[in-house]
Amino acid sequence: MTPPDDQRLLEIRNLKVQFALEEGTVRAVDGMSLVVNRGQTVGVVGESGCGKSVTAQALLRIVPKPGEIVDGELLYYRPTGSDGENLHVTDLVGLPANGDEMRDIRGNEIVMVFQEPMSSLAPVYTIGHQIMEAIELHQQVDRKEARERTLEILQRVGMPQPTQTIDSFPHQMSGGMRQRGMIAIALSCNPTLLIADEPTTALDVTTQGQILELMQKLQNDFGMAIMFITHDLGVVAKMTEYVTVMYLGKVVESADVDTIFHNPKHPYTKALLRSMPRMGVKSRRLEAVTGMVPDPFHVPPGCPFHPRCEDYIAGRCDAEEPPWIETEPGHGVRCVLYE
Amino acid sequence: MSSTNNPSDAVSDRSAQETPLLEVKGLRKYYPIRRGFLSRTKGFVKAVDGVDLTIQRGETLGLVGESGCGKSTTGRCLLRAVDATEGQVRYWMSDESGWTDIYALEGQDLRRFRRFAQMIFQDPFSSLNPRMTLLQIVGEPLTVNRLASGEELEHRVADLLRRVGLRPEYMKRYPHAFSGGQRQRIGIARSLALEPNFIVCDEPVSALDVSIQAQTLNLLQDLQEEFHLTYLFVAHDLNVVAHIADRVAVMYVGKMVELAESDDLFASPLHPYTEVLMSSVLPPDPRIKTRQIEMTGEVANPADPPSGCYFHPRCRYAEERCWQETPELREIRPNHFVSCHRAEEITLEGVL
Ligand SMILES: Nc1ncnc2c1ncn2[C@@H]1O[C@H](COP(=O)(O)OP(=O)(O)OP(=O)(O)O)[C@@H](O)[C@H]1O
Ligand SMILES: Nc1ncnc2c1ncn2[C@@H]1O[C@H](COP(=O)(O)OP(=O)(O)O)[C@@H](O)[C@H]1O
Ligand code: SF4
Ligand code: SF4
Ligand SMILES: [Mg+2]
Ligand SMILES: [Mg+2]
Numbered sequence: 001m002t003p004p005d006d007q008r009l010l011e012i013r014n015l016k017v018q019f020a021l022e023e024g025t026v027r028a029v030d031g032m033s034l035v036v037n038r039g040q041t042v043g044v045v046g047e048s049g050c051g052k053s054v055t056a057q058a059l060l061r062i063v064p065k066p067g068e069i070v071d072g073e074l075l076y077y078r079p080t081g082s083d084g085e086n087l088h089v090t091d092l093v094g095l096p097a098n099g100d101e102m103r104d105i106r107g108n109e110i111v112m113v114f115q116e117p118m119s120s121l122a123p124v125y126t127i128g129h130q131i132m133e134a135i136e137l138h139q140q141v142d143r144k145e146a147r148e149r150t151l152e153i154l155q156r157v158g159m160p161q162p163t164q165t166i167d168s169f170p171h172q173m174s175g176g177m178r179q180r181g182m183i184a185i186a187l188s189c190n191p192t193l194l195i196a197d198e199p200t201t202a203l204d205v206t207t208q209g210q211i212l213e214l215m216q217k218l219q220n221d222f223g224m225a226i227m228f229i230t231h232d233l234g235v236v237a238k239m240t241e242y243v244t245v246m247y248l249g250k251v252v253e254s255a256d257v258d259t260i261f262h263n264p265k266h267p268y269t270k271a272l273l274r275s276m277p278r279m280g281v282k283s284r285r286l287e288a289v290t291g292m293v294p295d296p297f298h299v300p301p302g303c304p305f306h307p308r309c310e311d312y313i314a315g316r317c318d319a320e321e322p323p324w325i326e327t328e329p330g331h332g333v334r335c336v337l338y339e
Numbered sequence: 340m341s342s343t344n345n346p347s348d349a350v351s352d353r354s355a356q357e358t359p360l361l362e363v364k365g366l367r368k369y370y371p372i373r374r375g376f377l378s379r380t381k382g383f384v385k386a387v388d389g390v391d392l393t394i395q396r397g398e399t400l401g402l403v404g405e406s407g408c409g410k411s412t413t414g415r416c417l418l419r420a421v422d423a424t425e426g427q428v429r430y431w432m433s434d435e436s437g438w439t440d441i442y443a444l445e446g447q448d449l450r451r452f453r454r455f456a457q458m459i460f461q462d463p464f465s466s467l468n469p470r471m472t473l474l475q476i477v478g479e480p481l482t483v484n485r486l487a488s489g490e491e492l493e494h495r496v497a498d499l500l501r502r503v504g505l506r507p508e509y510m511k512r513y514p515h516a517f518s519g520g521q522r523q524r525i526g527i528a529r530s531l532a533l534e535p536n537f538i539v540c541d542e543p544v545s546a547l548d549v550s551i552q553a554q555t556l557n558l559l560q561d562l563q564e565e566f567h568l569t570y571l572f573v574a575h576d577l578n579v580v581a582h583i584a585d586r587v588a589v590m591y592v593g594k595m596v597e598l599a600e601s602d603d604l605f606a607s608p609l610h611p612y613t614e615v616l617m618s619s620v621l622p623p624d625p626r627i628k629t630r631q632i633e634m635t636g637e638v639a640n641p642a643d644p645p646s647g648c649y650f651h652p653r654c655r656y657a658e659e660r661c662w663q664e665t666p667e668l669r670e671i672r673p674n675h676f677v678s679c680h681r682a683e684e685i686t687l688e689g690v691l
Binding site: 204261262 | 405406518520521549550551552554556557575576577578579582602605615616618619620621622625626627629630631634636637691
């Protein structure tokens, strides 16, 4: 095995997560692979149900029952030692989901910001209380110091009037303030990886812009890597360096952000980009992708995109699973056209 | 407000022969705030606070603004789904009937209006009754108005389902069996059942995925052509609004702050709030670097708006008179209305 590139923080290898339901088995994530380097922002894009959130849940080992990781590795290049100089490779799949090590990683090193801050903040506690709790859980500080750090972190996430807001309950805050609160909780430790699952989808455009710019700034300050899950291609273009496109549980294309937008290879990536309405491009009709994403119990055989694909080759695309092909270093695509 | 400042007058002067489909003057909707068990009114949420506008026959008027600024409430007032607190909403329903003030309608006439104007909702999941089949959901407006039953009803529903790209065989199924995009089509089919002329589309594609969003936008445009529909299109994605709308209205805390033809608005906005909105547009292209104009503070509270121009606490161009005097909506370029004291002096950036 080649020694790990020291930039590497996380490596998802052929991850498979399934839900055994009465109606059948949902292959929510069906062979996902992805590398996240230290300090990098990686985008995971795809339509509803393609497995983005379940991938994130698997990383944190919080896949809800009856979901199960059935295959693959989640290699975490964990910094150890007092100054994090040494790396220790841990396969998160091998850890007990509620054991000490996984808990430590989950709250401290790999943290998550969700789409709906209201449902992930405890309604009966003030935002200050919730941040202080996170700080006290992972750091050896007393109450007074925890409150001071909380104030400091609220300031850093741009919370308006932090000295007042620290004692506010989630329902007294706007959507943007709640999302800042969530980010504050996530950053109260020093994460190596922040998973942001549609963090701005529920927000207004102006608030979205503020939160995105805040995340860029905090990444500069804290240097953590961000895994940005979204279906919004505008957000991907602004925020990410490297992009992975998913369709029905599989990665169909991965490349640096410029390549994804200017030299996409996979028919699905191309179709998605063409279907976007764009400012200044006046056309009566949009080039919509035909058909719908099939439901998870009826994933088409062969290439799962074939019923909607314009370049579909009968007898081939519906029969064999397309291989993963590296067209260039760092640019991979799952499609028979590039064999 | 003086009558020369009223956009509805100005537009109808210029094209007197082309009567607009609908005209709104001084529309207000205040919701009482009640607290405590005595339920005494403690004030009002001014959800819509003085809106004037006209909508031309066959056009799509986009309506944008931050969450809570009163877009949905405006849409509901135009349909009389809620009663306005003040103001006038009148439709030119036909040349025989001339202007109809919808707040004066009752009985038969009100029922006739309910067929004339319809709504499509944002959330395709909660807006459909889970215990009804597609036949019942799409056919309900027809049965309630006793327009069809039995075989005739199935016929009409099958036709409506085909129109929106759903298979008629789905008629006996329940909504849970459908995806978000399909449910949105069911909602559209239902709203078309009574052959309306005017539809308020309240964030009709916000909950949909990119590929389904494009299909739905195309469908709405096809239906508009086929049935000569007029749309009020509420949305927060400016890329979508720029694509679909002929004209765009921008709201801020219950007031209309700018109204212009779509291209004109996106190329050269006149209101500082519109400029901030434009700077938040994220183009799907990493080579275009954008930077959102910084805006301090939160959106104003509609129960306790600031003095003068409601936008002044967040406006980077604000000066003394901005917190003293309330600006009025003025037509400062042909067909381009704005409510800002400084519209003539400042030059703002658009996105086109
Ligand atoms: N708790 C669960 N029980 C059963 N099936 C589930 C569960 N969570 C997810 N799934 C299924 O797994 C698949 C992937 O879901 P996931 O939530 O990862 O999608 P997503 O890409 O995050 O979509 P969205 O953009 O809508 O958030 C879907 O088919 C979904 O229905
Ligand atoms: N039924 C209601 N009762 C009380 N307040 C309401 C009601 N409907 C809307 N509001 C308030 O009116 C304002 C405008 O709401 P709305 O029209 O839904 O905004 P938008 O559609 O622009 O997001 C908000 O402050 C909202 O909370
Ligand atoms: S493998 Fe075939 S169906 Fe799949 S994307 Fe490529 S050409 Fe299209
Ligand atoms: S009136 Fe003044 S505060 Fe209001 S938008 Fe214009 S410049 Fe800004
Ligand atoms: Mg998700
Ligand atoms: Mg609304």
